[in-house]
Amino acid sequence: MGSIFNIQQVINGLQLGSIYALIALGYTMVYGIVRLINFAHGDFYMLGAYAAYAAFYVFNSFLGKGSPLAFLALVVAMLAGGAIASLTNLLAYKPLRYKPKLSSLVTAIGVSMFLEYFFSAFPFIGPSPRGFPEILPKVIFRGFGAEISNYVIIDLVVAAILMSGLTFLIQKTSLGRAMRAVSQDKDAAKLMGIDVERIITWTFAIGGAFAGAAGLLAGLTYPRIDPYMGIIPGLKAFIAAVLGGIGNVPGAMLGAYILGLAETFANAYNSMVGDGIAFALLIIVLLVRPTGILGEKIADKI
Amino acid sequence: MKYPKFLVAAAVFYAAIMLLSLVGVLNGYFMIIINRSLIFVILAVSLNLINGITGQFSLGHMGFAAIGAYVSGTITTLIFKLPLPHALGLAEMGAETVFILAIVAGGAAAAFIGFLIGFPSLRLKGDYLAIVTLGFGEIIRTIVNNIDYIGGPRGLLGIPMFSNFTVIFAFAFLTVVIIRNTIESSHGRAMLAIRENELAADLSGVDTTRYKVTGFAMGAFFAGIAGGLLAHLISLAHPTQFGFLQSAMILILVYAGGMGSLTGSVIAAFLLTFLTEVLRLVIDWLNGTVGIPIGTEWTMVVYALILILVMLFKPEGLMGGREAKILILPRKTK
Numbered sequence: 344m345g346s347i348f349n350i351q352q353v354i355n356g357l358q359l360g361s362i363y364a365l366i367a368l369g370y371t372m373v374y375g376i377v378r379l380i381n382f383a384h385g386d387f388y389m390l391g392a393y394a395a396y397a398a399f400y401v402f403n404s405f406l407g408k409g410s411p412l413a414f415l416a417l418v419v420a421m422l423a424g425g426a427i428a429s430l431t432n433l434l435a436y437k438p439l440r441y442k443p444k445l446s447s448l449v450t451a452i453g454v455s456m457f458l459e460y461f462f463s464a465f466p467f468i469g470p471s472p473r474g475f476p477e478i479l480p481k482v483i484f485r486g487f488g489a490e491i492s493n494y495v496i497i498d499l500v501v502a503a504i505l506m507s508g509l510t511f512l513i514q515k516t517s518l519g520r521a522m523r524a525v526s527q528d529k530d531a532a533k534l535m536g537i538d539v540e541r542i543i544t545w546t547f548a549i550g551g552a553f554a555g556a557a558g559l560l561a562g563l564t565y566p567r568i569d570p571y572m573g574i575i576p577g578l579k580a581f582i583a584a585v586l587g588g589i590g591n592v593p594g595a596m597l598g599a600y601i602l603g604l605a606e607t608f609a610n611a612y613n614s615m616v617g618d619g620i621a622f623a624l625l626i627i628v629l630l631v632r633p634t635g636i637l638g639e640k641i642a643d644k645i
Numbered sequence: 646m647k648y649p650k651f652l653v654a655a656a657v658f659y660a661a662i663m664l665l666s667l668v669g670v671l672n673g674y675f676m677i678i679i680n681r682s683l684i685f686v687i688l689a690v691s692l693n694l695i696n697g698i699t700g701q702f703s704l705g706h707m708g709f710a711a712i713g714a715y716v717s718g719t720i721t722t723l724i725f726k727l728p729l730p731h732a733l734g735l736a737e738m739g740a741e742t743v744f745i746l747a748i749v750a751g752g753a754a755a756a757f758i759g760f761l762i763g764f765p766s767l768r769l770k771g772d773y774l775a776i777v778t779l780g781f782g783e784i785i786r787t788i789v790n791n792i793d794y795i796g797g798p799r800g801l802l803g804i805p806m807f808s809n810f811t812v813i814f815a816f817a818f819l820t821v822v823i824i825r826n827t828i829e830s831s832h833g834r835a836m837l838a839i840r841e842n843e844l845a846a847d848l849s850g851v852d853t854t855r856y857k858v859t860g861f862a863m864g865a866f867f868a869g870i871a872g873g874l875l876a877h878l879i880s881l882a883h884p885t886q887f888g889f890l891q892s893a894m895i896l897i898l899v900y901a902g903g904m905g906s907l908t909g910s911v912i913a914a915f916l917l918t919f920l921t922e923v924l925r926l927v928i929d930w931l932n933g934t935v936g937i938p939i940g941t942e943w944t945m946v947v948y949a950l951i952l953i954l955v956m957l958f959k960p961e962g963l964m965g966g967r968e969a970k971i972l973i974l975p976r977k978t979k
Contacts, residue, residue: 380772438957445702446960448772449900452704452893453952460949464942574889578783581776618787622780629773630765 350489352607358495358564360603361502365557366580367587367595368509369428369550375526375590376546378444382451383431384554385577386458387424389570391555392475392562393468394423399476413478417501417559424555425548427458432547437540455574463570475566498560505556506596509549513592522546526590579606582625588638597636647826650971655818662810680810680878682918683817684871689898689910691867694824696896697905697966698833699860700840701767702775705782706868706895711887712758712785713751713869714876715795718804720747721877723794744807748816748873755869756862763861767854782892790884800883801876808878816874820867825907825972827863836860840905890945897952903962908969913962917948 366388373381398416406412435454439447463470482493513519524532525542533539561576562568583602587594602621610617628635662679665671671679688706695703721744766777795801827833835856838846847853876882898917902909924944931937955962 380776435953435957439960442960444772446956448702448775449896450953450956452896453949453956456890456893456945457949457953460942460945464940464946470940470942578776578779582780585773585776615787615791619784622784625780626766626777629769629777633769633773 350487352611353604354489354491354495356604356607357600358498358603359607360600361498362557362561362564362576363580363583363603364596364599365502365505365553365560366576367584367599368506368592369554370581371584371587371589371592371595372522372546372550374584375592376522376543377436377440377447379436379447379451380581381436381547381550382448382577383454383458384428384550385573385575385580386455387428387551387554387573388558388561388576389462389568389573390427390458391420391424391558392568392572393462393558394555395420395559395562396473396475396568399478403476403478416478417556420555420559421552422555424558425552428551428554429544429548431551432544437543459570459574468570470570472567472569475562475568477566478563494563498564501556501560505553509553509592512549518542518545579621582621585625585635586628588635591635591637594635594637601636647829648822648972651822654971659811659814662814666810676810677878678918678922680808680813681875682915683810683813684875684878685895685898685914685918686817686911687820687867687871687874688895689902689914690820690824690907691864691871692895693899693902693905693907693910694827694836694867695861695864696899697903697910698828698840699836699857700843701857701861702772703778703861703864704775704889704892704896705778705780705785706864707872707887707889707891708778708782708785709755709759709865709868710872710875710891711782711789711882711884712755713748713872714882714887715751715789715801715872716754716869717744717747717751717873718801718876718882719795720750721807722801722804740805740807744805744877745812748870748877751873752866752869755872756866759862759865760858763858763865764854767857767861779889779892782887782889786884786887789887796882798884800881800885802881804876804880804882806877806880808874813874813878816870820870821907821911821972824863824867825968828907832856832859893952894948897948900962901951901955903964903966905966906962906964906968908967908972909962909964912964917951920947 366384369384369387370381373379373384395416398419399413402413402416431454435450436447439450462468479493483490484492511519513522521532521537521542522545524535524537525539529539532542557576558568558573561572579602580599583599584595585598586602587596587598589595602624605620605624606617609620662671666676688710692703692706695701695706721740762778762781766774766781769777789795790798828837835846835851836859838849838851839853839856843853872882872887875886894917898913899910901917902911902913921944924947925941928939928941928943931939
């Protein structure tokens, strides 16, 4: 092992980066369209983890461990995340759409607190952490001085498939074209006959679904879930989105992998540095290049 | 004294509480609630200066309170017992003097850090600033958690309980008066101009960075004071007291009371502190007498709902930016 830079750390960093990327995409898409930092986004990730927990529990007890149908849990987690996200948008953010921006931001903090404490007060979920069930026996492959488990492969592959799907959706479908149009200019999009509110709802739903999927992957990888698990990954994914250029979809993926790697290396060095490096990166990026790595500078309108 | 009626009202409030507590109507339990309310008054009013008056968005207010708590707590608990202060004759000053100086030192340390943080980050707008201040709060918590000398994750224990109603009341009173005077000064006008339109203020010759940093550091100073008072009230400074959640609670006070209204912040601080106790009694009652086992998390659910509902249905808050009559300067009649 010796050095903190070795293949094992790279694998761990890519795995963490995959989870951050799935969360960061939702942040960046929502920010790109409604210019809102959705503080509750980390909680959609938590809800996805709980939905997956419930689904695995059911599958494991009816079908037995290792059933291929367990992959349906991914659908369940994504549906849960997406449904709660679009519901949040309709109930809490839509009425404030044309009010001062800080009102939505404060509401987002309220929604986040509500989701965390409501689920920790909720009798069947409870505040105490739960162990995440295993869906299939863990297999570890060794080589090149590193080891990689099938869980890591699942994380990387699922994230890659989802992200390719999203890129296709944004670039090639009419919904994606409408999303890009709304994020460029809401008013012009409206004049072109795009139902802006519908697009915003879809954006929240897709972002929430991705967060839900990230919740499932995180549950598999770090098998302990609790109602507050979304706070820190949510923040870090946001930092990843800023790092890549907020509002920029490829930027969010890039930023997430950079952050995942940086954090893994820093953690190998010292756990306190590992905790702080994300925030240090954020402050450096905001000072040196506030638009992020791939972001474009937008001039202030007077 | 610019606000004679406020001075009278404050004196009456102080005398009434002292009298009721001496007679025994207000027992120790009530005095703790009142003391906590007054500390929340300091925190809410100082955050209002940053968020409500200067129009910035700080989400790490409790980080500054943590600095105040740990600096003042370290002075009264640890440093005061070292040989050096005795050699310098500091021990003869008496514990109370050291305590007041320690509280002010805590505030000054918080203001200094606020200045350091504010200078680079206040170039950022609204939501970015929120994230940086949030990150700052977490960094402070991580640092405190890792310094063993001041207790690390155990917290700083055995801080002398010097905070009493008189001291806390005096600091709360001074906070309100000083911040109110600032708002009415030319500095305050510049801050309000930044809130209304930063670009326009800049073009009108307001040094926006300077006033934003001043407002931020001032808010941090009073947050540090509040943190020090809190640590000396409950005899403990613990990393978990100063997290994001607690910062969000102060934010609720400011928004529920009304952005830019000190009166609103004061009222909200008292109302919500009492509400916490009422909710706790209700939860205890439901758990004990009625036999419905529910957790204390419901208190926070109620708070979150208050915040969401205020933002949706009464975004201007309780007072809507207005002040009580006793806090408005008498118009010069001429």
